[in-house]
Amino acid sequence: MALSFQLSTISPTDEVWSVSQLTRAAKGLVEGEFMPIWIRGEVVQCKVWPGSGHWYFTLRDSASQVRCCMWKRDAERAGAPPKDGTEVFVRAKPALYEAKGEFQLNVSRLLPTAGIGAAQRELERVKELLQRDGLFDLARKRPLPKLACTVAVVTSVAGAALRDIITVVRGRWPACRLIVVDARVQGDGAAGAIAGALRLVNRLPEVELCVLGRGGGAREDLAAFDSEAVCRALAAVRVPTISAVGHETDVSLTDLVADVRAATPSAAAEQAVADRRDVLRQLDDLAARLAGGLASRASLAEERLARTADRLHAGVDAALRRERHRLERLGVQLDGLSPLRILDRGYAVPTAPDGRVLKRRAEFAPGTSFRLRVADGDVSARVESS
Amino acid sequence: MTTIAEDLSRLEEIVRRLEAGDVELDAALALFEEGVARLRAARERLGAAELKVQTVLEEAGGELRYTDLDG
Numbered sequence: 001m002a003l004s005f006q007l008s009t010i011s012p013t014d015e016v017w018s019v020s021q022l023t024r025a026a027k028g029l030v031e032g033e034f035m036p037i038w039i040r041g042e043v044v045q046c047k048v049w050p051g052s053g054h055w056y057f058t059l060r061d062s063a064s065q066v067r068c069c070m071w072k073r074d075a076e077r078a079g080a081p082p083k084d085g086t087e088v089f090v091r092a093k094p095a096l097y098e099a100k101g102e103f104q105l106n107v108s109r110l111l112p113t114a115g116i117g118a119a120q121r122e123l124e125r126v127k128e129l130l131q132r133d134g135l136f137d138l139a140r141k142r143p144l145p146k147l148a149c150t151v152a153v154v155t156s157v158a159g160a161a162l163r164d165i166i167t168v169v170r171g172r173w174p175a176c177r178l179i180v181v182d183a184r185v186q187g188d189g190a191a192g193a194i195a196g197a198l199r200l201v202n203r204l205p206e207v208e209l210c211v212l213g214r215g216g217g218a219r220e221d222l223a224a225f226d227s228e229a230v231c232r233a234l235a236a237v238r239v240p241t242i243s244a245v246g247h248e249t250d251v252s253l254t255d256l257v258a259d260v261r262a263a264t265p266s267a268a269a270e271q272a273v274a275d276r277r278d279v280l281r282q283l284d285d286l287a288a289r290l291a292g293g294l295a296s297r298a299s300l301a302e303e304r305l306a307r308t309a310d311r312l313h314a315g316v317d318a319a320l321r322r323e324r325h326r327l328e329r330l331g332v333q334l335d336g337l338s339p340l341r342i343l344d345r346g347y348a349v350p351t352a353p354d355g356r357v358l359k360r361r362a363e364f365a366p367g368t369s370f371r372l373r374v375a376d377g378d379v380s381a382r383v384e385s386s
Numbered sequence: 387m388t389t390i391a392e393d394l395s396r397l398e399e400i401v402r403r404l405e406a407g408d409v410e411l412d413a414a415l416a417l418f419e420e421g422v423a424r425l426r427a428a429r430e431r432l433g434a435a436e437l438k439v440q441t442v443l444e445e446a447g448g449e450l451r452y453t454d455l456d457g
Contacts, residue, residue: 157441166437179441
């Protein structure tokens with residue numbers, strides 16, 4: 001009877017799902033709906049799976065609970081497994097584990113709320129101190145050198161930040177020398193290492209600019225850049241500084257202390273050095289103005305010479321000779337600018353066989369032979385009558 | 387050896403003085419010559435340059451040791 005009742009309620013046209021189909025569809029819905037989010041709750045029953053090292057625990061509040069799993073790679077960064085009852089923030093993506101049909105959270109980060117509170121309080125304390133001492137004052141900010149050729153980079157030699165900086169600088173300003181002062185940028189001892197590296201920069205006399213940076217990371221990985229020691233060492237660097245820590249959205253206290261804050265290490269490199277192409281254009285412009293400047297100066301002289309051409313005397317002649325010699329050395333760049341071009345216009349200079357310039361009527365007795373210097377050489381001449 | 391920055395700022399100064407037009411011709415020519423030389427030097431330096439990346443370490447005795455780094 002029961003059987004026929006059930007059969008009678010399912011028509012042959014009704015769609016019947018398999019369990020797998022259902023869980024797959026539900027998984028698609030859940031995982032399509034949520035991006036990774038922060039969730040606050042209390043951890044219970046945290047187990048480290050032997051062999052894999054993954055963590056499995058339950059996160060709960062007063063009304064609900066959800067199963068959580070955290071892969072070994074992420075769990076390692078979270079420190080020791082939390083004890084029952086620890087209140088935490090987790091960064092997680094809601095998911096559905098098909099094999100068990102279970103709704104769960106895939107946790108990538110886990111931060112005890114107590115720790116967050118302590119870190120936040122320390123940050124506020126340091127910030128207030130530095131503010132009081134004027135380290136954030138805009139009046140302290142120094143302009144960056146326009147054409148820095150020697151740049152110190154304080155970062156981890158193994159980090160992505162350094163690779164990015166090298167790539168950008170090589171593309172823009174190869175006439176540059178980068179001096180990398182290696183420092184571990186996260187974990188125990190990072191703050192001391194960075195502060196030490198910054199002090200070392202002050203012992204490099206050739207350095208014109210200092211970049212402090214590291215690539216993106218979790219907030220706690222950037223903690224060294226909020227430390228008082230690092231901020232004070234950065235403020236004491238004798239050359240202008242750029243701070244480039246993490247991604248666009250991360251702001252560290254070093255960003256507030258440095259003369260310039262760059263969003264990323266690549267952006268820091270762009271601000272640190274000029275673009276070679278811009279400077280070449282600037283040189284072209286200067287070359288044109290240089291030629292123009294001399295041309296106007298030379299034509300002024302030429303006008304003056306023309307006005308006094310009737311009384312063209314030895315002094316002018318000597319000056320012309322001297323100037324022509326120099327102009328010839330300057331070659332093509334000067335061609336067309338020379339006041340000597342006055343000879344091209346038909347002026348001529350008479351000289352005695354010994355090279356002396358003939359300047360007075362008395363020197364032109366009838367029958368005297370002399371040479372006449374014209375634009376492209378000289379010709380011999382003789383005085384018919386005076 | 388001068389730096390490109392020094393060359394550029396000297397060039398700016400030379401051009402400004404030439405453009406002002408109150409320099410004696412002799413001095414103007416000398417400035418021009420210097421300008422041409424500085425232009426050439428700056429262009430050559432920009433053209434030939436290859437990025438140099440080094441690390442610096444403080445040795446036990448407090449001395450600094452530079453090492454070339456393959457970028």
